[in-house]
Amino acid sequence: MxxxxxxxxxxxxxxxxxxxxxxxxxxxxxxxxxxxxxxxxxxxxxxxxxxxxxxxxxxxxxxxxxxxxxxxCPDPELTVAVAPEIEPVIRAAADGLKPANQRCAPITVRAEEPGVTLASKQRPDVWIPSSTSWLTIAAQQKINFKPSGATLAWSPIVLTAPESLVGLYSPDGKPAWTALLRAVTEGRIPVVTMPDPLLTTTGLLSVHGVHAAAALTTKDPGIAQLRALTLRSRLEDADADPVSTLKKLGAQTSPTDASYAVGVYPMVEQQLLAYQKQGHEVALSGAPPVDGLVQADYPYAVRKGVKTELVEQLRSAISREALEQAGFRTEPTAGSARLPDTAAGLLTPAKQWAQYQKLAFQVLLLIDASGSMNERIGGGTATKASLLRESGATAADLFNQDTTIGMWYFGAASANAPAHTEEVSFGPITSSVDGKPRRDLLAEKIGSYRPVTSAGTPLFQSVLDGIETMRKDASPTLPSVVVVLTDGADGGTRFTMSNQEFLKKIADGRDPKRPIPVIAVGYGPGANMAALQSMAKATGGQAIAARNPADLASAMAKAFLAARATP
Structure with missing residues (x-):
């Protein structure tokens, strides 16, 4: 009693x-x-x-x-937001600081991806994201967190898959982003999945890893960008949640089912080790890619103005032993790619990656084959045409399996010559033309592109014909665009017309129910950008300038993205 x-x-x-x-x-x-x-x-x-x-x-x-x-319980004295994979370690340290005779804990720990923390209105007092890069991004948004002490832990990004797939992107036991890209474009790997780079560290760092790997394959940054986007165009899922994906893998009972459900998936090494310890039916194997190694790191950051003894008490309670037992590294991995030190450098490729729309669309490529494309550039042996051959062959890989495509060259070499010639007939990129896959034929034609020296530039007539062809031949239920690349102005042929006349014909033929936007790339200083801009405006498209011929690949990447963003 x-x-x-x-x-x-x-x-x-x-x-x-x-x-x-x-x-x-x-x-x-x-x-x-x-x-x-x-x-x-x-x-x-x-x-x-x-x-x-x-x-x-x-x-x-x-x-x-x-x-x-x-x-x-009353509000906690300290709130802590942490990356999900390190949350158990941090929570155990926080629980160890709870007085034995109190029901209410003075520290609250919540697990969430770094992008979620940034978007939340409830700012934590302490933030342990999975990359210091998020502190740079936060500072650009006037959200100030300052690291307290040394970085807690590191964990490299590993390319992970059921063991039956690993050899396809890991020649000689060395995984590589470029090997993964080749295997995907050749259809040897069924599925590649990645998380959202604007929300997760795995996604953000993987995008930079892919770009770093692509940069090793060429001196042209534009071509490197195109090659990186090629992997993006092949992703089955580009915003998979890491925690849900691991649960999905853990629930699989067949390696074949796992290969088609998730396939190859980048994750931090700690997540792979934790998965392997749990002894799931489907075994996963993985290692850091040798051509674009990137690593997560876990800073202990404190929000500006937060002052409480618990900040240092919690930090001291997080032991190296606990981190190592959980699968983290307590020293950085050698050879990791350097990440941009500005928010713009971090976010620009991530936004481009995230905003890419993987959708079924129809495109007609119109490529200028007039004589001026044979001009040399930069005082060397390279010509505009040679740059186009290299960039165009790379661009051909960007089109996903749902693309319907055709390609024309335009340029009239004689008085009676037609304005354009059909090089690749319009049809699904997965179908064949005379026994050859349309994608392969497209790359082959671009690779053998040779402009006629004496040919003029029937630009306006070719665009008009292209729009009309798309209205007749393309499906009315899918987005349709005309992409035109030219280095000059309309002229030198029997099809020559004024810009005013051209715009009137565009207006007269407009069908509000079947818009056909024109994405125009002006190539070199001689391109008539004013005409291309009015053309784009009249059709609801976009004009892109590539004043420096060496920037052609970058301009093609922009044109490709603009085409895919067109409704």
Whole structure:
């Protein structure tokens, strides 16, 4: 029986004088009234015998006064947001700081991807993202977190897959982004999955790893960009949630099913080690790619203005031993690619990657084959045409399996020559033309592209014909675009017309129900950008300048992205 319980009748404890008993009864009555009216205060007897209030509680109408509910805990003294994979380590450290005699913890730890933390209105006091890069991005958004002490841990990004797929992108036991790209474009790997680079560290770092690998294959940054986007064009899922994906893999019972459900998937090494320890039916294997090694790192960052002893107490409670047991590295990995040190450098490729639309669309390529394309550039042996051959062959890989495509060259070498010639007939990129896959034929034609020296530039007539052809031949249920690349202005042929006449014909033939936007790339200083801009405006498209011929590949990448963004 506790000290504050009523004694039972006959216990011999009612020997106080009548006045004392009256005061006790009155006090008891007042306590009952207070409990019934105000809800009361719950008291706890400590070991030393003194009673102290620990929390207020209210009594629901259906409850007896003797069984009050316990009130919720007050707001914690410290809030901590952490990357999901390191959350168990941080939570254990925080729980170790909870006083033994208190029900409510002074520290709250929540697991969330770094991009979610940035978007949240509830800023944590301490932030442990999975990359210092997120602190750079946060600072650009005027969200200031300052690292406190050394980085807690590291974990490289590994290319992971069921063991039956690993050899396809890991020649000689060395995984590579470029080997993965080749295997995907050749159809040897069924599925590649990645998380969102604007929300997750795995996605953000993987994008930079792919770009670093592509940069090793060419001196042209534009071509490197095209090659990186080629992998993006082949992703089955580009915004897979890491935690859900791991659960999905863990639920698979067949390696074949896992290969088609998730396929190759980048993750931090710690996640792979944790998965392997759990002994799932489908075994996963993985290692860091040798041509674009990137690593997650886990800074302990404190929001500006936060001052509490718990900040340092928590940091001290996170031990190297606990991190290593959880699968993290406590020293950085040698040879990791250097990441951009600005928010723009980090986010530009990530946004491009995230905004890429993997959709079925129809495109007609119009490529200028006039004589001026044979001009040399930069005082060397390279010509505009040779740059186009290299860039165009790479661009041909960007079109995904749902693309319907055709290609024309335009340029009239004689008075009676047509304005354009069909080089690749319009049709699904997966179908064949005379026994050859259309994608291969497209790359082959671009690779053998040779402009005619004496040919003029029937630009306007070719664009008009291209728009009309797309209205007739393309499916009305799918987006359709005309992409034109030219280095000059309309002229030098029997098809020559003024810009005003051309725009009038565009307006007269407009069909609001079947818009055909024109994406125009002006190649070199001689391109008539004013005409291309008016052409794009009149059709709802976009004009892109490549003033420096060496920037052709970058311009083609922009044109490709613009085409895919066209509704």
């Amino acid at each position: 506790s000290d504050n319980e009523w004694p039972p009748p006959g216990s011999g404890e009612w020997s106080d004088p009548p006045r004392t008993r009256s005061r006790v009864l009155l006090s008891a009555a007042l306590v009952v009234v207070v409990l019934l009216v105000a809800g009361g205060v719950t008291w706890q007897l400590m070991r030393n015998g003194s009673a102290q209030p620990i929390a207020q509680s209210t009594v629901a109408p259906s409850q007896s006064a003797g069984r009050p509910t316990v009130a919720p």
